[in-house]
Amino acid sequence: MATTLATEGFRAAPTLDERVYEAALLFGEGRNPSNFSRQNTLMEALTTDDFPKLLGAAFEKEAMTAQKDAVKEYELFALPKNLSDFRPKKLVDLFGNEYFEDVKEGEEYKGGKLAETDVEIRTGKTGKFFNLTWELQLSRDFSDLADFPKVLGNAAVNTENKKVYEVLVGKAGLNTSFFGSVDNKPLTSENLIAAIQALSVKENHRKELVDISTLVLVVGPGLAIQANSILNAEKIVRKVTDGGATTETTESNPFRGQIQLQVSREFVNQNGAATKNTSWALLPGKNTSNPAVVKTGLIGHEAVDIRVKRDQGERVGGGAVAVNEGSIQDDTIHFRGRHVTGAAKGFTEAAYGSKGAA
Template sequence: MELDLLAEAEFRTAPNMKQKVLSAAKLFNEAQKGTNLGLAQFREAMSTSDFPILLSKGFEVEAIQAQKDAVKEYEPFALERKVPDFRPKKLRDLFGNTEFEEVAEGEEYKADTLDELEVEYRVKKFGRRFGYTWELALSGDFTDMADFPRRIGNGAVETSNKNVFGLFVNENGPRDDFFASKDTKPLSPQNLQDAINAFALKEDWRGDLVDTTGLVLVVPPTLQLEAQRIVGAAELELEVTDGNKKTKTRMQNPFTGLVQVVVSRKLVELDKSANRATTWYLLAGKGSTHPAVIHVALNGHENVDIRTKRDQGNRVGGGEIPFEEGSYLDDTIDFRGRHIDGSAKGLQDADGKALVAYASTGSTQG
């Protein structure tokens, strides 16, 4: 009877590898429902040589999809770069705004002096093992088995989030080695305008004004409503300077199209200070010529890599033992996720501080 359970199984009859993998995942999902037929088919399938391999590939597809679906909180402001290997690479700036000089008749063209700026970045290797027991597989409780691909995929994205956000925030709040200075002003339309104005006359290493055409307001969930209210309002009341006189004037929202809001849970996960609920950041967007941070990936290895450990040994009478029967040492079935990722501070001033980056704790507390 058991031999007939898989006679017409899709993971064997499907015309190509993609369909076989999808069919294996489908059979696993049916087993999760707990029906007698689904459980019987799954257990029989796990005893074959091909199904466990197909299911592992299905898990990898699920993990990659979870990685794609997870929120990459850094995307709006992190410049993306890819490297071919683990060696450090350099972002070189040889450009900038330059003016032509008048050339007289017969005169030689004058050469421009290019002030070269180098920013080093690289990737590192990250990973985690996930396992479940042979007893769990026998019990038919597939909750943990079904959940681990999502955990691996989400874990890869959370690693990237931590690497990027860790550049400018730590347990004490905004990092001193990233920001030229830290403010204590609470988030408000006026204080946001003042922060933007502080960039207005700032120059880079070539003497060019920094690029403020696209800015990202990064806030914790506690400031989400206020940030969206400020950036999304049709009109705002702001201070206008006329000579030595300052007056409050209601005007069309100047932040529309200029500032994007990013709400980040990673901020409060990293920041353990008394001000973490009120701290806000203003960073250059990823399309800026002066990006504040860089996110780095390894060419050809952008997706999480999943492998299983085959250390189940051999039977005394000979013959291979499927990996789903567990480790020789402790009967566990083990999977490993690998993620290659990196981050680096972007374009900086002479003191090594980010050029277009502002932070305010929103309070003098602590």
């Protein structure tokens, strides 16, 4: 078998990247229970020093790919901001409409200053242990191990989603600490117009009109069809009540192409109120001058980090024990996933929330 392993791609390939790829290829072939020959080769390879390391590197790449592909339910409205460390920081005001001042001939330019805002942001460490048993490996059932990188990659993005939506909602429903007052109007085209009109005259922290050039409508899955219908209809019917008379007019849809839709499961998952399925929110886009949410990370640690616990001990007669043999205490292989992320309230003057029911 040693001669066979010497000719395997994970040892014969000339570069590290190719050896990592070949290790993943062997794992994929060995997972197939009908391919008995390749499964035996995989079982032998797992007992070596080099193959588990190469396979681990392949898993890390797969986890990062899964993290990249997972649905980020905040991308339309949360401003991404990676920090250099874990200390809280004030957000520097780079969002305003600055003006140059007139300069006379021979006159020095007047100095400007980028002021700190009252918005405090920070990031934090998250993670969890995941365990796989030695018995599972001996049974030649590698399905759980194969799914493991995707589980960790998805867990990283799920945590990002959770952190962001915890800023918006909580056990009592939409957070008044974020939205200020929470409305109770259902999601209709008329109520959406009224919400936009109310936002359009508000001022931001610089005493300027808020920037609502891009707006994001946030709803749970239960309102997805209704929201799509409102935003994408060619025409809408508006009702105007004057005294006791109500007039209906049909007009071109003002929302079409102007408002982005974010359907979020986490918006509902983190909402503990009975109105969680009827709640909706309007938030400024992340590229406006007043993003309402800031999503944080740590520079150089953007991807999920995977490690394995080396507590397998040593042979009585000397010699190392492979990690895949499991812990000396319970024969379990302990994997740890870590991800650095966080979220904070930004400039909320242009945010509107409604629980959708009286």
